[in-house]
Amino acid sequence: MSNSKLKMFTKLYLKDLHEVTAEILIVVIGVVLVTIGFSLDSEVPPPAFLFPLFLLLGLVGFLPLLSSFKLLSREWSHNTVYLVMSLPVSGAMILASKMMVLLTQYVGGTLLLGLSGYLLFATKLFQYIAPYQPDLAVLANNPELVSNLLAFYLAGLAFLVFLCCTSFFSQIAGRLSAKFSGLVTAVTFVFTLILSGKLLEALGTGSHEVNLVMVRMSGNTDSLVNSLYLSSLGYLLLAIILFILAAVIYDRKLEL
Numbered sequence: 001m002s003n004s005k006l007k008m009f010t011k012l013y014l015k016d017l018h019e020v021t022a023e024i025l026i027v028v029i030g031v032v033l034v035t036i037g038f039s040l041d042s043e044v045p046p047p048a049f050l051f052p053l054f055l056l057l058g059l060v061g062f063l064p065l066l067s068s069f070k071l072l073s074r075e076w077s078h079n080t081v082y083l084v085m086s087l088p089v090s091g092a093m094i095l096a097s098k099m100m101v102l103l104t105q106y107v108g109g110t111l112l113l114g115l116s117g118y119l120l121f122a123t124k125l126f127q128y129i130a131p132y133q134p135d136l137a138v139l140a141n142n143p144e145l146v147s148n149l150l151a152f153y154l155a156g157l158a159f160l161v162f163l164c165c166t167s168f169f170s171q172i173a174g175r176l177s178a179k180f181s182g183l184v185t186a187v188t189f190v191f192t193l194i195l196s197g198k199l200l201e202a203l204g205t206g207s208h209e210v211n212l213v214m215v216r217m218s219g220n221t222d223s224l225v226n227s228l229y230l231s232s233l234g235y236l237l238l239a240i241i242l243f244i245l246a247a248v249i250y251d252r253k254l255e256l
Contacts, residue, residue: 008089012097016071020105023063027109030056035116049120053113060109064102064160068167071098076175091250095168095243102164106157151228158232158239165242166192172246192242200234 034056038049166189174185 005089005093008087009093009097012089012094013100016098016101017104019071019074020063020067020101023067024105024108027056027060027063028112030059031109031112031116035119038120053117053120057110057113060106060113061156061160063109064106065163065167067105068098068102068164069171071101072168072171090247092243092247095247095250098168099161099164099243103157103161106160110153147225151225151232155228155232155235158235162196162235162239162242165239165246166196169242169246169249172249176249196238200231200238203234 030052034049034052170185170189170192173188174181174183177184
């Protein structure tokens with residue numbers, strides 16, 4: 001990427017990042033309130049903080065998908081799409097800047113949640129389980145736990161990228177219709193999800209097979225980790241295909 005293109009990409013990224021400021025603040029404020037609240041309240045049972053953290057985790061995963069619709073739809077509703085399309089940048093760069101914002105939103109949120117969970121575990125939950133587990137050596141001596149968490153995290157990240165690329169593709173396909181753009185977008189989004197799920201199941205990399213492994217595994221988690229990585233690869237490949245299709249349609253079919 002040349003220096004001029006890098007500067008243009010940075011400007012697009014910062015512009016799109018500004019659009020999701022509210023969503024980022026929601027997560028930051030939620031995590032801060034939960035962390036401070038449970039750290040100061042000594043009367044609440046320590047395991048109770050897990051529930052709001054899981055709720056926030058769901059929110060962190062949902063908001064980037066919501067933002068993927070917001071980032072593109074606002075381009076048309078605010079008529080900024082015409083300005084963006086007139087710039088000497090490709091549709092791939094425009095969509096890539098938005099995808100980078102969504103990844104920033106998700107990765108930043110999950111890292112903040114992970115830090116909150118660690119702090120609460122160290123200050124609250126560890127004291128609660130101390131009579132039964134005198135130290136944290138059990139974590140250090142079980143590297144498969146780290147491997148499992150990493151596999152789940154990457155699987156969630158890959159699935160989110162796939163959903164966001166499906167969002168981009170469906171919205172741009174919807175804009176090809178002069179009328180009923182929203183309906184075309186919704187139908188395309190649902191149809192793409194269904195078709196992708198069927199394709200992944202046929203290839204043996206879908207979530208159905210992962211669930212079967214989770215149910216049938218007994219002690220050995222290698223098969224689960226391998227299935228998660230395989231599923232992640234399948235979703236990433238589909239995401240790349242949908243991203244390319246969306247960029248091609250954006251460049252060649254949409255008109256100023």
